Amino acid sequence: MNVLLTGASGLVGSHLLELLVASPHISHIVIAARRSLPSHPKVTCIAAPELADALNQVATPVDLVFCCLGTTRHDAGSTQAFYAVDHDLVVLTGKTGLRLGAEKMLVVSAMGANPRSCIFYNRTKGLAEYALIEQAWPELVIARPSMLLGSRRKKRWTETLSTPFFKCLPGSLRAIRAADVARALMFNALSDNKSAVVVRDSAQLSQDAKHYTV
Template sequence: MKKKALVAGATGLVGQELVKELLDSRVYDVIKVISRRKTPFSGIQGVEEHIIDFEKLEKYGTLVADVDDVFVCLGTTMKKAKSRKKFVKVDYVYPLKLANLAKEIGVKQFLIVTAIGSDRDATFFYSRVKGKLEEELVTLDFPSLHIFRPSLLVGKRRDFRIGEKTAEWVGKPFSFLLIGPYEKYKPIKGKYVAMSMCAIAQEKSSGVHIYESDKIRQLGKVLLQDN
């Protein structure tokens, strides 16, 4: 019997790649996409697009009720959010609300993208928010929780982010210097993250699992070769 998935954040780089991977996998007969705006997958067979108000997530319990796997790729930047309060809403409040809803309904597997360096005691505000979110998710005690911590994401985005694009242009020529313990800081393709999420969701492993960027890249490369 095929499964059902729910994806939050399908307009972003990883989210778009993830929906494509889930469709290509043929493991899921229904992929529910929840978003604040129209996604590139509207009208595609096998995808249910739901435009929702994330401020009222608790009203959408029926969307989560019958899914097997929840994938969360929500995220923004400080520049786009324009304030710490709005950033926290997108990167902490909304994912945690969705996680609580999924836990209450009995979802067995929860997979989420955070970021490299996530730590509630980190110097950088961005990393502290991500770290606090991870800690809260662990306390929910999902049967299966998978946390993906990519470094700088590269790939074709729906929206152009000059800061990230500049970092990509500057960082690529020096990537070869990032070896050994520093390899996880290399920029990583959003497609590798999506492929890894899709593949790991099929392993049915229990407990809490954290994947650093270098491990995600390695798995992504292997999966790409297998295809």
Template sequence: MSEPMRIALVGASGLVGRAVLQAARIRSGQTLLALVRRPPDPALAAHACVRVAEPAAWADIVAGFRPEALICALGTTWRKSGRSRAAFRAVDHDLVVDMAAAARRGGATCAVIVSAVGADAASRSLYLKTKGQMERDLARLEFPRLHFLRPGLLRGERLGDRRLKEGAAVSLSPVLDRLLPERLSRFRSIAADDVAVAALTLCHDRATGVRVHHNAEIVRAACKTEES
């Protein structure tokens, strides 16, 4: 029997990160290190090694864990960043790149990064431009296996995170999704649980190179776990 894969998870307190912790409860095959600023729900943390620390200490913790893979679900909002471009970029770009670099130093050969549909380094949108530049700079770290997940609108329960416009969109998503033609299916909503399961599955995928996964590919990867 092979040894469990060592996976570092950053962004464990957000919607997708919590879903990864939940998925790890029913999936074997990994030893999961979760980095958080505040202690999570004990039930979610039951199948992970949780380290509570400030982000400034995360890089050393990740590298010292010597992970085989990294799952990064970091992300902030315009409101949480104090409506500061620099503060927003510090999380959605700088911290993500720093965590990936730390994982690479620790020996990781795979990284699964939650990005966003429409990510583009040349976009006029601060959000999409930051995500695109993050993807570009992570590709320079030369992970043998690098996966960018670009989900559409995420469905799931956010704890203590009021996003009124996004919440309204999620409520309307059953109607909006049906209105979008198949060629625009990447912009439909998707369950955070599917993104989380796909992230864990892709850590074990041995295909090499940089790969981008939109909704259809994310669901396909999640279904692989259900079928195995």
């Protein structure tokens, strides 16, 4: 299978890329990114300063689409810049995948995603999910992890302070390792889902991760 991946340099995306490279089920990985990534025989990286331009340049047919894009208002620099990444580029990733012939998309959203939320972050995530559903994918898997655990290149102090609390929460509220989210994405990518839209929370993603084997 051929794959399109956005967000490959992020916390979940970097783990997912390793799994995709190692998987015997994946023949070719096309990455759209803002900067070049280390090369591999199975990987083609199309880079452009604007991710939208990189996506528009992708021409290789694909079977699967993974979107691991995500930022914060602080890192993005403004509310508008955050929305451009977590909504607009997520939706464009989906449109690109459909243009390239993909029939299944998997996207990393967030716990609490709701298009009607009064919280801007949750509302943005929810609107992005809604837009992807409106694209009428044959199969769409939405991952809604709680706080992600893992080593980031750039420390987020709010997450550092709240991590011990989220580690103690029950069920779908509990923090989850980014590596486990990646494994759960792989499990769902290679599984036949019984419905067109599948939503998996942190507890379900943790269970999915346990079932994935290369």
